[in-house]
Amino acid sequence: ICSNAFIMLIDYFYKVGILFHQICVEGNIASGKTTCLDYFAKTSSIEVLTEPVLKWRNVRGHNLLGLMYQDSSRWGITLQTYIQLTMLDQHTRPMISPLRMMERSIHSAKHIFVENLYRSGKMPEVDYVVLTEWFEWITKNTNVSVDLIVYLQTSPETCYERLKNRCREEEKIIAMEYLEAIHQLYEEWLIKQTLFKVPSPVLVIQADNDMQKIIEKYEENRDRILTPYN
Numbered sequence: 297i298c299s300n301a302f303i304m305l306i307d308y309f310y311k312v313g314i315l316f317h318q319i320c321v322e323g324n325i326a327s328g329k330t331t332c333l334d335y336f337a338k339t340s341s342i343e344v345l346t347e348p349v350l351k352w353r354n355v356r357g358h359n360l361l362g363l364m365y366q367d368s369s370r371w372g373i374t375l376q377t378y379i380q381l382t383m384l385d386q387h388t389r390p391m392i393s394p395l396r397m398m399e400r401s402i403h404s405a406k407h408i409f410v411e412n413l414y415r416s417g418k419m420p421e422v423d424y425v426v427l428t429e430w431f432e433w434i435t436k437n438t439n440v441s442v443d444l445i446v447y448l449q450t451s452p453e454t455c456y457e458r459l460k461n462r463c464r465e466e467e468k469i470i471a472m473e474y475l476e477a478i479h480q481l482y483e484e485w486l487i488k489q490t491l492f493k494v495p496s497p498v499l500v501i502q503a504d505n506d507m508q509k510i511i512e513k514y515e516e517n518r519d520r521i522l523t524p525y526n
């Protein structure tokens with residue numbers, strides 16, 4: 297009985313967001329999010345959830361990411377519906393450590409990527425409205441809260457260079473304009489804060505520099521990132 301009560305108490309704390317510190321790393325495509333997560337995974341005792349890109353590339357044999365880049369007007373809604381599901385799964389997964397860092401969030405999926413498809417005329421209003429209804433239901437009825445956003449701020453040019461170097465097959469088609477559009481939305485959302493409600497405080501890390509300098513910045517900001525209620 298005692299251990300059941302303890303589990304229920306921890307579950308309650310998790311649901312209301314007490315005791316747990318959930319950090320999301322945000323930034324443009326190829327801004328260095330995975331490297332950031334890997335670094336903190338290696339140098340501290342936190343739980344790290346990387347983005348489920350592998351799932352998006354193989355949903356029962358279908359490559360949704362590839363389809364979206366081939367024809368975003370047709371497949372944008374398909375990919376984003378699935379991404380919303382995988383993000384919901386990540387946010388609501390019971391935490392196995394008091395500190396958790398995850399790559400992106402359900403919030404940026406909606407406010408950046410869905411928004412970009414809609415604004416660029418690649419997603420019809422009807423699809424946008426349905427995804428919005430889903431998103432609003434999820435944010436109202438489940439705990440997808442975030443305690444801190446670490447925003448890796450880069451220039452679109454840097455991301456373009458990194459993207460070319462890493463050569464992910466589906467992404468060969470990505471043009472500079474796409475990275476610029478994503479960058480603008482991130483700046484409006486997290487810096488100007490004029491786009492949508494920001495779900496948590498934001499810590500900005502300049503991530504245009506080489507790896508060594510960026511790691512120095514992670515070290516300088518380690519306490520601010522990993523200490524709850526800072």
Ligand code: DCP
Nearest residue numbers: 324325326327328329330331349379405409467
């Ligand atoms: N993507 C998308 N819609 C989303 C989230 C991501 O279309 N809601 C796409 C953009 C990329 C791919 O998925 O082509 C992987 O996304 P990320 O930029 O998040 O992952 P990276 O591995 O590129 O991040 P980084 O290089 O910063 O580690």
